[in-house]
Amino acid sequence: MSTKLSPPDLPAPEATPGLxxxxxxxxxxxxxVAAVISFDTVGQIATGGGEAATWTAAIAVFFLIPYALLFAETGAAFPQEGGPYMWVKLALGRPAAALTTLFYWVTNPIWLGGSLVFLAAETWDGFVFHLGSGTFADYAFKLVFVWAAILTAVVSLSRGKWITTAGAIVKVLSLALFTLTAVLYGAQHGFRGLADASFTPTTAGFLALVPILLFAYVGFEAPNAAGEEMHDPQRDVPAALGRSATIAACCYLLPVLALLAVVPAGKVTGVGGFMEGARLVFGVYGGAAGPLLTLTAVMFVFALLTQGSAWMIVSDRMQAMAAADGGFFSRALGAFHPRLATPVRTNLLSGAVATVFMFAAMQLADGDTAAVFTVVLTVAVTTLLLSYLVVVPALVVLRLRRPEVRRPYRVPFGNRGFVLCAALVYAWILVGSWSALFPGVLEGLFGIDYVFSEIWGVSRLAFETFTLGTVALLLLVGAVGLAVARRTDRGVDRGADRGAAADG
Structure with missing residues (x-):
């Protein structure tokens, strides 16, 4: 006898037509690879100094490996379109799945319009062509960037995938070039950055780096949102996830080490630190250094664009499946275009949200409102991490309550191994989520100085008001969306019943 689902009346998923x-x-x-690896994250991680490399390696072993094992098994066993949405729905029901998917999805248009586009414009302005700030060229560049990413998600996946594939190749090749060039530079001039770097892990470094590293490493399950558009997901998902996770670990650890080796301690400053590191090490190429640096900047911007595109492709499919399933306002929002086989309406919604945030950021980037906007943007982006607080338990429920489902790949040591991996991943996510929502609290418990107003530019009360307010607003939007969808469905059902009675 097969094990019942929870809730017991939840039907088995059916294939999505037209894919x-x-x-x-x-x-x-x-x-x-296109979705997860990010140039700006490499620079952010490196700001932690020598111990950043230590924690990057440690979290790769104790978080990334169990995380990859969990999602490799689940992604192969449940390859339905929508990925994490379907997993949470099957395990915990539609309401939980709809709210979780909203948190997972909303991160990406906000991130595209509120962070990625500004990093791209800053790089283009500083290394390729002067744009200025608030100029027509600045606005035009940012609008083109946002909607180019959306257009990649709108076109058919058979074509859009080549843009994200090109982005993945550009990322790996450019990071490999930077790492190799840094080694050549160090061989000529000495690895001066290593002289002052301390690789000894500290509690302060751990608390500062964990949220960044978790953001860097999560997301490998994202392609499962297009599960029914894969040729053989049950064979390909575990292998692809293992390969992409290995590539990502190397693409974070090796460039971070290279950056720390050649840039003096305390001089690494996020994106600027990475590009300044490239400017420094490319000196080994003599007269070709300038063109190579410009090319690197163009590759940087293209990589950011394809990263946004990859996330739009997968997260929009998740949100579209939630809408089509009656979990978010109108089912029409989740319709897939009959010719393109993409959720065009959800894609356009993402583009609109990204554009609104882009304009808001440009208006609020200066003055007293800048710190407030930064807080809201930071919390909005961390919603991706918060969504895993529901997704990971859902994986455990599916493992324990659906043993009859064929699993081409299994986590070693059966249920115990699966639950142990889930507990380890969940513990990391809890620490990262808490640090993102309540920064400085854990530091205080360990006696670490944390001057809140200097770091965030606002008081703790103001910060918590905006952070918890943002989360509450998303929960409210999700609850309203679910209620509207239910009411609409009941209205349609009543109309159909009246029509049937009249015909009778």
Whole structure:
């Protein structure tokens, strides 16, 4: 006898009509790499100094590996379109799935319009072509960047995948070039950055770096949102996830080490630190250094664009499946275009949200409102991490309550191994989520100085008001969306019943 689902009346998922299988193992790997690896994250991690490399390696072993094992098994066993939405729905029901998917999805248009586009414009302005601030060129560049990412999600996946694949290749090649060039530079001039770097892990470094590293490492399950558009997900998902996770670990650890080795301690400052590091090490190429630096900047911007594109492709599919399933306002919002086989309406909604945040950021970037906007943007982006607080338990429920489902790949040591991996991943997510929502609290418990107003530019009370207010607003939007969808469905059902009675 098969084990019942919870809730017991939840039907088994059906295939989504109109989808075309276009993703092979290489495509899945490339999409994960395009989505997860980020140039700006490399610079942010490196700001932690020598111990950043230590924690990058440690979290790769104690978080990334169990995380990859969990999602490799689940992604192969449950390859329905919508990925994490379907997993949470099957395990915990539609309301939980709809709210979780909203948190997972909303991160990405906000991130695209409130962070990625500004990093891209800053790089283009500083290394390629002067744009200025608030000029027509500045606005035009940012609008083109946002809607180019959306357009990649709108076109058919068989074509859009090649843009994200190109982005993945550009990321890996450019990071490899930077790492190799840094080694050549160090061989000529000495690895001066290592002289003052301390690789000894500290509690303060741990608390500062954990949220950044978790953001860097999560998201490898994202291609499963297009599960029914894969040729053979049960065979390809575990292999692709393992490969992409290995590539990501190397693409974070090796460039971080290279950056720390050649840039003096305390001089690494996020994105600027990475590009300044490139400017420094490319000196080994003599007269070719300038063109190479410009090329690197162009590759940087293209990589940011394809990263936004990859997340739009997968997260929009998740949100569209939630809408089509009656979990978010109107089912029409989740309709897939009959020719393109993409959720065009959800794509356009993402573009609108990203554009609104872009304009808001440009208006609020200066003056007294800048710190407030930064707080709201930071919390909005961390909603991706918060969504895993529901997704990970859902994986455990599926493992324990659906043993009859064929699992081409299994986490070693059966249920105990699966639950142990889930507990380890969940513990990391809890620490990262708490640090994102309540920064400075854990530091205080360990006696670490944390001057809140100097770091965030606002008081703790103001910070918590905006952070918890943002989370509460998203919960309210999700609850309203679910209620509207239910009321609409009941209205449609009543109309159908009246029509049937009249015909009778």
């Amino acid at each position: 075309r299988r276009s993703l092979k193992r290489f495509d899945i790997t490339a999409m994960a």
